[in-house]
Amino acid sequence: MSMVSVAEIESAIRNVPDFPKPGIQFKDITPVLADGRLFAGAMEHLLEGVGRHDVDKVVGIDARGFIFAAAAATRLGCGFVPVRKKGKLPWQTHEESYDLEYGSATVAVHVDAVRPGERVLLLDDLLATGGTAAATVSLLQKLGARLVGIRFLIELAFLGGRRRLGTAPVRALVTY
Numbered sequence: 001m002s003m004v005s006v007a008e009i010e011s012a013i014r015n016v017p018d019f020p021k022p023g024i025q026f027k028d029i030t031p032v033l034a035d036g037r038l039f040a041g042a043m044e045h046l047l048e049g050v051g052r053h054d055v056d057k058v059v060g061i062d063a064r065g066f067i068f069a070a071a072a073a074t075r076l077g078c079g080f081v082p083v084r085k086k087g088k089l090p091w092q093t094h095e096e097s098y099d100l101e102y103g104s105a106t107v108a109v110h111v112d113a114v115r116p117g118e119r120v121l122l123l124d125d126l127l128a129t130g131g132t133a134a135a136t137v138s139l140l141q142k143l144g145a146r147l148v149g150i151r152f153l154i155e156l157a158f159l160g161g162r163r164r165l166g167t168a169p170v171r172a173l174v175t176y
């Protein structure tokens with residue numbers, strides 16, 4: 001059990017109104033990351049019930065997902081795979097586009113990042129509408145990954161994003 005409560009992590013998350021644009025309340029996790037005890041506690045909670053031999057790869061979503069996925073991979077002793085915004089990865093990629101409020105976005109992954117049948121844990125900082133995570137789930141399907149779980153530090157549950165993520169178990173530490 002962690003020495004850090006979820007309530008303590010929650011109270012360190014900073015709410016920034018009207019960023020990056022009017023009407024959005026940005027959940028700023030940098031105070032959690034900047035406190036070694038809270039960051040370690042957040043990792044412990046994020047990986048609750050996941051053992052060293054349960055996962056082959058941890059996948060993180062550009063950019064804040066990388067922070068948690070990389071830390072998780074070293075804790076679990078498994079590989080880390082970045083899912084990036086289109087145009088950043090140098091090798092052959094699979095791509096998946098999804099709609100944003102205005103326009104669309106595309107995420108990409110290297111074609112050889114996960115081998116068929118490998119067990120994957122997907123991590124990101126925050127689940128909002130679920131567009132980004134759903135596109136990532138599609139990418140992982142193209143790779144033949146076995147998605148064993150999807151976990152977030154924060155879920156904006158009122159946006160209903162988890163409905164778009166398929167059948168893998170979804171968990172979040174802090175829910176709004």
Ligand code: AMP
Nearest residue numbers: 025026027126127128129130131132133
């Ligand atoms: P979505 O595709 O709508 O689920 O958006 C998820 C991505 O956008 C996450 O990777 C978050 O980093 C970022 N994001 C969306 N809404 C917020 C918010 N209110 N505060 C901080 N980050 C957000």
